[in-house]
Amino acid sequence: MYHLSNRSWVNLDAEGGWVYKALVVDDERIEREGIKFLIETLGLSLLTAEAENGVKAWEYLQAHEVDILFTDIRMPFMDGLALAAKAKKLHPKLKVIIVSAFGDFEYAKQAIQIHVVHYLLKPVEVAEFLEVVTQVVRLCDEDREQRERTLKLQQVYEIGNRYVQEQTLLNLLQGTASTRNALAGETLFEWLDEHARYRVVLMDMRRKFFDSVDHGFEAELKSMLPWDCLYVNLNEYQSVLFLHIEKSWDDITSLESYGLLLQEYLLVKYHANHVLVFSKLLNGFQMLPTEFQEMEKALEHKFFLPATAMMFTEQGCTPRKEEPVYIERLLEEISTYMTYGETLLIRNGIEQMFDVLQNSNSLSNIYVKYICSEIAKKYIQTYKRESHACFHRFVEQIYTTQNLVQLKELMNDLIVEREKPATESTRKVIGEVLKLIHRNYGQDIGLDSLAEKAYLSPSYLSHLFKKETGASLVKYITCYRLEKAGELLRSTTKKISDISQEVGYTNFAYFCSIFKNYYGKTPAKYREGDTA
Numbered sequence: 379m380y381h382l383s384n385r386s387w388v389n390l391d392a393e394g395g396w397v398y399k400a401l402v403v404d405d406e407r408i409e410r411e412g413i414k415f416l417i418e419t420l421g422l423s424l425l426t427a428e429a430e431n432g433v434k435a436w437e438y439l440q441a442h443e444v445d446i447l448f449t450d451i452r453m454p455f456m457d458g459l460a461l462a463a464k465a466k467k468l469h470p471k472l473k474v475i476i477v478s479a480f481g482d483f484e485y486a487k488q489a490i491q492i493h494v495v496h497y498l499l500k501p502v503e504v505a506e507f508l509e510v511v512t513q514v515v516r517l518c519d520e521d522r523e524q525r526e527r528t529l530k531l532q533q534v535y536e537i538g539n540r541y542v543q544e545q546t547l548l549n550l551l552q553g554t555a556s557t558r559n560a561l562a563g564e565t566l567f568e569w570l571d572e573h574a575r576y577r578v579v580l581m582d583m584r585r586k587f588f589d590s591v592d593h594g595f596e597a598e599l600k601s602m603l604p605w606d607c608l609y610v611n612l613n614e615y616q617s618v619l620f621l622h623i624e625k626s627w628d629d630i631t632s633l634e635s636y637g638l639l640l641q642e643y644l645l646v647k648y649h650a651n652h653v654l655v656f657s658k659l660l661n662g663f664q665m666l667p668t669e670f671q672e673m674e675k676a677l678e679h680k681f682f683l684p685a686t687a688m689m690f691t692e693q694g695c696t697p698r699k700e701e702p703v704y705i706e707r708l709l710e711e712i713s714t715y716m717t718y719g720e721t722l723l724i725r726n727g728i729e730q731m732f733d734v735l736q737n738s739n740s741l742s743n744i745y746v747k748y749i750c751s752e753i754a755k756k757y758i759q760t761y762k763r764e765s766h767a768c769f770h771r772f773v774e775q776i777y778t779t780q781n782l783v784q785l786k787e788l789m790n791d792l793i794v795e796r797e798k799p800a801t802e803s804t805r806k807v808i809g810e811v812l813k814l815i816h817r818n819y820g821q822d823i824g825l826d827s828l829a830e831k832a833y834l835s836p837s838y839l840s841h842l843f844k845k846e847t848g849a850s851l852v853k854y855i856t857c858y859r860l861e862k863a864g865e866l867l868r869s870t871t872k873k874i875s876d877i878s879q880e881v882g883y884t885n886f887a888y889f890c891s892i893f894k895n896y897y898g899k900t901p902a903k904y905r906e907g908d909t910a
Contacts, residue, residue, distance in 0.1 A: 398518050400424040400875040403461065404477070405453045409500070413448055413477065420508050420802050423515065432456025439465050445518050446511075451478040463492045470519050476501060497849045499732040547610040550576075551618065552665030554858045554883060577633070578666070579619040580673045581644075583652040584685060586614040586822065589888040591648075602643060603636060613856045613892070615824065623659060630656075637688045646779055650797060651685035653677060655732075658692045674850060678837045680732075704734065705741075707835075712753055714758050714838050718804055723841065724793050728753070747776050751790055753885055757792060768879040805831055808846040811839070819859050820882045823850050859883070860896045874901045 388883055401404050404410045411427045417424050424446065429435035433455040439447075447465055449458035460472045476489050495517065496510045590628040592675070596609045599619070606622040637654050644650045655673045660666060672691050679766065680687070712727040735746055751773050758769045811828055814872040828851065829836040843851045859881040866877045875886050883889035894902050 389712065396522060396636065397423045397425055397518065398515060399443070400426045400446040400448060400744055401435060401438060401442075401444045401694075402426055402428045403430075403432065403447065403449040403453070403458065404448065405431055409450065409477075412502070416502070416555065417511070420504075420511075422508075422511055423509075432458065432461040435461055436464060439468060442533065445468065446473045446514055446802045448475050448477050451476060451480060458869070459488050459492065462489075462494060474519055475510065475514060483857055489809060541894060544610050545898075547608060547618070547620065548612075548895070550663050551610075551670050561867055575623050577621045577623055577662055578660070578670065579621060579637075579640075579657070580653065580655040580670075580677070581617050581619070582680065583615050584653075586824065587648070587650050587652075588617050588626075589614040589883060589892075598643070599640075602639060611892070613852050614871045614888075615852055623854055630693065633690070634688065641686055641747070653680045653683060653686070654688045656690045678840055679874070680837065705731065709749060709752060711835055711838060713756050714834060715843075718807075718842070720841075721793060721837075724757075725790070728789050728793065732782065732789075736782060742862055747779070747784070747785070750776050750785060753789065754792055779890075804842055805846065807834070808843055811843065811851075815855055815858060819855065820880050822882070823855065834894060838863075856892070860893060863889075863893060863901070864897065868907075870908055874905070876899070 382402075388909075402410045402413045404413075409429070410430075414426050414428070416422075417426060427438065427442075427444075429438055431453045435447075435449070436456065438444075444465075447462065449461055451458040458476060458478070458809055462476070465472055466474065474489075474492070474494045476494050476497045477500060488644070492635060495514055498507065498510060541572050543874055583833035599609065600607050602618075603621065608620040609617065610620075611617045613849075633656055636657065640654065641652070644652055656677050657669050657673055660669060669691065674687050676691060679689075683689075708727060712731070714722055715723040715727060731749075735741060753775065754772050755769055758765045758772065772788075776785065779788060811832055814831060815823065825836045829839040832839055834842070840851055843849075843854070847858070848853060863877055863881045866872060866880065869875070870877075872880075878886050879887075883892075890901060893904070897904050
């Protein structure tokens with residue numbers, strides 16, 4: 379007897395046909411052995427199990443899927459017709475073959491009513507048995523093929539539905555989706571209506587990450603959170619979660635606890651450093667594009683954050699850290715802003731610095747006044763005439779201030795609008811960065827590597843790039859790569875997998891996914907010029 383698993387139609391035989399599962403039921407052991415002998419001798423593609431009466435057969439059928447049931451009629455405890463009727467209700471596609479010594483018309487009538495496929499009389503003739511079982515196996519083939527077609531159609535539907543979901547979420551983030559085209563008929567977005575309460579979480583990875591994870595990542599991500607969620611990938615570095623928030627989860631403390639859980643998952647399983655940015659609590663999606671811009675803006679500060687960090691836009695996203703190394707980095711940033719004449723950023727940098735100083739218990743007054751003197755020195759040397767005398771006067775004022783409030787007011791008074799912003803130098807820097815992208819888009823390039831080549835901090839390069847081009851640097855790289863992929867698909871006969879590698883995507887499946895999100899069609903359809 380074969381030990382059968384819970385699956386039906388298990389695998390291919392030596393000739394490429396499918397092997398189906400059969401259950402032989404008869405209270406006479408010799409009859410069961412006879413049917414099994416015929417199946418084996420005739421080389422029929424069946425794995426057989428057996429049961430000695432209707433009750434045991436019913437127990438087996440409840441625990442296993444079976445394709446073909448051979449059953450006698452007259453048996454103790456439960457006869458074959460009763461067994462067949464119950465089995466057909468449990469497994470509607472089950473093929474039942476009655477094997478009985480009784481050819482009574484009443485039996486045949488009942489067999490027809492319960493859709494028995496064949497009625498064989500004992501003693502069974504070999505030729506008839508072969509013909510009947512061959513026909514039944516063919517019916518099993520048809521059922522299997524129909525199930526496979528249905529499964530493929532379901533998969534196509536799910537892929538299409540997923541694509542619609544991703545496109546809608548992307549449009550919502552960018553502010554290009556209306557209520558009508560975003561929500562009508564989409565049950566996935568029922569909770570994202572004008573009365574819905576939700577938050578958005580922007581996951582920003584320190585390295586390329588999302589091109590190397592499969593769909594299991596999304597499922598695991600959703601399973602660990604207590605809310606209904608939607609997920610959309612933006613690029614190799616960033617993905618977004620939409621969290622449907624219940625009233626009991628309004629407070630940031632609760633959100634932070636699950637943020638820590640999410641961080642632990644990313645660090646332990648993937649060793650992936652990252653920054654999580656939580657949005658404000660939102661109602662509907664009208665304010666989503668503005669809020670998402672604030673979340674992206676918050677990431678300009680990630681240079682100053684630990685390798686893994688969490689921020690909430692409603693708390694203000696200026697990083698708070700007391701270590702002197704943070705202050706030193708901030709001073710470097712402010713110095714860079716001065717070089718490029720970014721008055722607003724200089725003011726913002728000083729504001730951040732005083733934010734940290736105000737909450738610090740470890741920095742002395744002398745150190746605080748010293749760093750303010752360093753900022754003043756750089757600024758006065760860059761922008762003021764008679765800088766030496768001016769600097770000495772200002773330093774005297776710094777060291778006579780009585781508290782942090784006075785010192786902050788003094789520093790703000792120092793920074794005035796410049797008459798002529800340094801736009802040419804900014805354009806030159808971004809021009810060089812664009813050249814680097816256009817030459818090296820097929821390599822592993824990102825914000826950090828480009829910032830290093832441009833001798834700027836990542837946060838400042840990100841700010842300058844978006845200011846000059848209107849797009850984030852990561853988004854620009856993604857779009858440029860996909861535009862190049864489109865050109866190669868239309869103008870060459872290179873394999874799509876080779877094109878994927880050439881434009882910087884080592885993960886072919888991810889390339890196909892992000893290409894379809896960008897163009898609205900697969901690379902193959904795009905190459906064919908399919909407009910559907």
